[in-house]
Each structure stands twice: as structure tokens, then as C-alpha cells.
Amino acid sequence: MRSKGDQVRHLIVETANRLFYEGGYNHTSFTDIVDATDVQRGNIYYYFKTKDDILRAVIDHRLEVITDMLNSWSREEKxxxxxxxxxxxxxxxxxxxxxxxxxxxxxxxxxxxxxxxxxxxxxxxxxxxxxxxxxxxxxxxxxxxxxxxxxxxxxxxxxxxxxxxxxxxxxxxxxxxxxxxxxxxxxxxxxxxx
Amino acid sequence: MRSKGDQVRHLIVETANRLFYEGGYNHTSFTDIVDATDVQRGNIYYYFKTKDDILRAVIDHRLEVITDMLNSWSREEKxxxxxxxxxxxxxxxxxxxxxxxxxxxxxxxxxxxxxxxxxxxxxxxxxxxxxxxxxxxxxxxxxxxxxxxxxxxxxxxxxxxxxxxxxxxxxxxxxxxxxxxxxxxxxxxxxxxx
DNA sequence: GTCTATAAGAAGATAGAC
DNA sequence: GTCTATCTTCTTATAGAC
Missing domain, CATH: 1.10.357.10 (Tetracycline Repressor, domain 2)
Incomplete structure (x- = not known):
């Protein structure tokens, strides 16, 4: 069971992940993330100190997805x-x-x-x-x-x-x-x- | 013989070309171009209305270089x-x-x-x-x-x-x-x- | 935890003197 | 043609109320 805070944090990461992919890192602004998540500026800074920290969380998230995918490939095909x-x-x-x-x-x-x-x-x-x-x-x-x-x-x-x-x-x-x-x-x- | 204005214009294009390559387009600022060329902001705007215009000139320049190279390859090797x-x-x-x-x-x-x-x-x-x-x-x-x-x-x-x-x-x-x-x-x- | 308001600085672009 | 000073907008980031 995920707590409320974790859910919000997860929403920010998943949204930023998509925005960074579709629009690039530098070209995606904080305002873009605010608009896409409906989480207000100040609240995003409650979860992440800087924009770079969001990137780090996004990459960590992608690494998990990639690792899961590769593991499932290895598991399902010998x-x-x-x-x-x-x-x-x-x-x-x-x-x-x-x-x-x-x-x-x-x-x-x-x-x-x-x-x-x-x-x-x-x-x-x-x-x-x-x-x-x-x-x-x-x-x-x-x-x-x-x-x-x-x-x-x-x-x-x-x-x-x-x-x-x-x-x-x-x-x-x-x-x-x-x-x-x-x-x-x-x-x-x-x-x-x- | 190239006029003074053409020389300055050329300097801006060549410098921006290098900066865009080494630092990316969005990440390279007007100030970066000013610092690297010693041509002042206002003067750069005399030659180019917008930063996008500089990019267009840079790409035109690269296209010339590429075309010249390909032509010389075609000329020198049958x-x-x-x-x-x-x-x-x-x-x-x-x-x-x-x-x-x-x-x-x-x-x-x-x-x-x-x-x-x-x-x-x-x-x-x-x-x-x-x-x-x-x-x-x-x-x-x-x-x-x-x-x-x-x-x-x-x-x-x-x-x-x-x-x-x-x-x-x-x-x-x-x-x-x-x-x-x-x-x-x-x-x-x-x-x-x- | 969430929000609004705002600070502080950097961005691109312009005005106008020389 | 060249320059300085400045405008406006956008950026990341913070302060502090709730």
C-alpha cells in the first residue's frame, strides 16, 4: 500500500519522465510539470529540492522499468x-x-x-x-x-x-x-x- | 574581398557553429556568443533578428561545408x-x-x-x-x-x-x-x- | 503536506546614442 | 555599424500561510 505522499511523488516522476522524453530535459520547465501534474510549484519542491533531483528520480525510475523488462525476458526465454x-x-x-x-x-x-x-x-x-x-x-x-x-x-x-x-x-x-x-x-x- | 560587415557576420556564424556543436543550441545563450566573439549584443542583433536566425545561418554554413566536402570527394575519387x-x-x-x-x-x-x-x-x-x-x-x-x-x-x-x-x-x-x-x-x- | 506569492537571476530582444 | 542600457518574459527556487 502506497502512502499519499508516495503517490504524489510517483505522479511527479512519471509525468516528468514523459515530459522529459517528449520535450527534452532543458526545454521542459517547472511550469510544464506543474500544469501536467496539477501539483503546485511549492509542493513539487517539497518532494524534490531541484530540477536535477527530478531528473535523477526519473532515471532511477527508468532503470527499474528497464531492469524489470530485461529480467522478464531472461525468465521467459531460455x-x-x-x-x-x-x-x-x-x-x-x-x-x-x-x-x-x-x-x-x-x-x-x-x-x-x-x-x-x-x-x-x-x-x-x-x-x-x-x-x-x-x-x-x-x-x-x-x-x-x-x-x-x-x-x-x-x-x-x-x-x-x-x-x-x-x-x-x-x-x-x-x-x-x-x-x-x-x-x-x-x-x-x-x-x-x- | 570580404567587407567588414561580412567578416563580422562570418565570425558570429563560425563561433555560434562551434558553440552550438559543443554546448547544444538551447544551452548556448546570447551572452555565450557575445563573450566568445567580442561582438556586443546589440551588434549581433544588427546582423540577426533572432537566435533562430543565427541557427539558420549556422546550418546554411554547415551545408556549404558538407557540400564542398562531398564534391571534392566525388572529384578526387572516381x-x-x-x-x-x-x-x-x-x-x-x-x-x-x-x-x-x-x-x-x-x-x-x-x-x-x-x-x-x-x-x-x-x-x-x-x-x-x-x-x-x-x-x-x-x-x-x-x-x-x-x-x-x-x-x-x-x-x-x-x-x-x-x-x-x-x-x-x-x-x-x-x-x-x-x-x-x-x-x-x-x-x-x-x-x-x- | 499543500498552497500562494514572490524573490532572484538569466533568457531573448529592443531603443536609441554615437 | 557599433555600442550601452534597458525591457520583458521566463526560469529555478524560496518563504511562509494554512
Missing amino acids: DPRIRLINFARMLLENANDLARFGCPMGTINAELGKGQRDLQRITRAMFDTFRGWLVSQYRQLGANSRLADELAMETLARAQGITMVAHVYEDVDTIKREIPKFEAWLRRTTETLK | DPRIRLINFARMLLENANDLARFGCPMGTINAELGKGQRDLQRITRAMFDTFRGWLVSQYRQLGANSRLADELAMETLARAQGITMVAHVYEDVDTIKREIPKFEAWLRRTTETLK
Whole structure:
């Protein structure tokens, strides 16, 4: 059972999460958060000392969601090769949002990588989580630790590249066209490992 | 011979170009431009009505630089397959900046793709320029227009993905490791076209 | 815990002297 | 063409009543 305060705090985090994704971090103002949550300025500051603190809470929240998702993939599918295919399919399932707003991890890293490195490092943790999971899959397929990390980075790069180009052109079809090629590459790559 | 006014205008554009790349568009203030150029506020407004106008001039400038570069590649190398390799090598040559600040086209598109779509469309022209050039190369290698565009988009996606991941981790080595694979893919792909 | 009112500063943009 | 001074608006953040 969640207390009233926790509910309000959660509402602020979930709303800020969406606003930061759709409108960027710097471009989203406190007023935007007030308007979208119906929680007044002063009250938001009761829960978070600064806007940066809201970002930290948002990233913590995203990390939980990502971790839960990766754990459920690992739980429900035993074959790492199919797990990796699921990773690619995730892009297809979110194709509409990705084309409109870009990758939730990539875009905020790109935004904060300019002049706000302290904040970028916080958001980088999302990449670390995926990277670690990917490394684990490739390791299970027999790759040594160096190769597994290299393949994990290449996998991340493929996903980022497809998403970036689709976002630039706000074009869902780019994702639909590129994901099958991405999957084919994953199959070829994991095949040679076995 | 460039007039005094043109020189000042050019100084503003080149400085803003660098600041927008290194610090992002929204995060770079008028004061930053004043400090970096030693041109006073009022005088900058003599040359540009708004900050958006400066962005437009910056993008126009970048488009000229990109076009000149692509033209010189086309002039100096007759084989489209080697021209495409040159495209990949460009990333290697700029590896340090790419790791620190990301792709000059990709990051600004990602930033402005959130809530500032009008401005994003301006920056998209940089992608259009590369895309058109890449299409032309693949066409010369025998690809039909649909395939050429698909390969152009995939080529852009590869470059964007590598750059993005390298920027997230501020890691030059990622670029050094991935570009040879990118080149190998280009060779394989152009080989099957001939 | 929640709210209103407001402070303090930075942003983009303008007016007008020189 | 160049400059200083200033306006307006928006930003994050705080004070203090309830």
C-alpha cells in the first residue's frame, strides 16, 4: 500500500519522465510539470529540492522499468539467441514513439552530453544496464568477455543508429525496414558463436 | 574581398557553429556568443533578428561545408566504392570530436526533435545532403533508386549508431574498433552490387 | 503536506546614442 | 555599424500561510 505522499511523488516522476522524453530535459520547465501534474510549484519542491533531483528520480525510475523488462525476458526465454531477437523486436513495438521522439536513452544522453556532463553520466546508467544484459547473453553463447562486450556495443550501436535515422525523418517505415536486417545480423552473429 | 560587415557576420556564424556543436543550441545563450566573439549584443542583433536566425545561418554554413566536402570527394575519387570508404574514414578522422560532442548533425536533430520541430526540419537538411550523395554513389554502382535509398539510410544509420554509442561513453576506441567493421560491410555490400 | 506569492537571476530582444 | 542600457518574459527556487 502506497502512502499519499508516495503517490504524489510517483505522479511527479512519471509525468516528468514523459515530459522529459517528449520535450527534452532543458526545454521542459517547472511550469510544464506543474500544469501536467496539477501539483503546485511549492509542493513539487517539497518532494524534490531541484530540477536535477527530478531528473535523477526519473532515471532511477527508468532503470527499474528497464531492469524489470530485461529480467522478464531472461525468465521467459531460455535461449539467449531468441532473447537478443526480442531486443530487436522491442524497437518494432515502440516504433511510433521512437520515430516521433527518438530513443529515450539516446536522446537524453545526446542532449546532456553538451555542457552538462554531470547529468549525462546519470543517464548513461541506462546504457550500462542494457550493455550488461547484452554482454551476459553473448557470454552465454560462448563469447569471451572481450568479444561479448564488443558485440554488446555493436548491438547497441545498431539499435541507436536505426532509431536515430528514423527519428530524424520521423519515419516509422525506416524502423520496419531495418529491424529485419538487424535480426538477420543477430542470427548470423550468434550462429557463428555456437 | 570580404567587407567588414561580412567578416563580422562570418565570425558570429563560425563561433555560434562551434558553440552550438559543443554546448547544444538551447544551452548556448546570447551572452555565450557575445563573450566568445567580442561582438556586443546589440551588434549581433544588427546582423540577426533572432537566435533562430543565427541557427539558420549556422546550418546554411554547415551545408556549404558538407557540400564542398562531398564534391571534392566525388572529384578526387572516381570509384564510388572507395568514395563510400572515404565516408567511413571521415568518422575516424573526427573520432575525438565525435566522442566528446557526438555527431554535429545527429545531436542537434535529437535536441530539436523534442518540442522544436520547426527548427529540427532546418537541421534535417544536413542529413538530406549526405543521403542524396550516398544515393548517388549506390546508383552509380548499379542499385535501382529504391535500393539505393535503402542502402543510403542504412549507411547513415551505421554511422549514427557508432557515433552515438561512442559519445555516450566518450570513448574514441569504440569508433576505432567499429569503423573497420563498417568498412567491411561497405565492401561486401558494394561487391554484391557489381 | 499543500498552497500562494514572490524573490532572484538569466533568457531573448529592443531603443536609441554615437 | 557599433555600442550601452534597458525591457520583458521566463526560469529555478524560496518563504511562509494554512
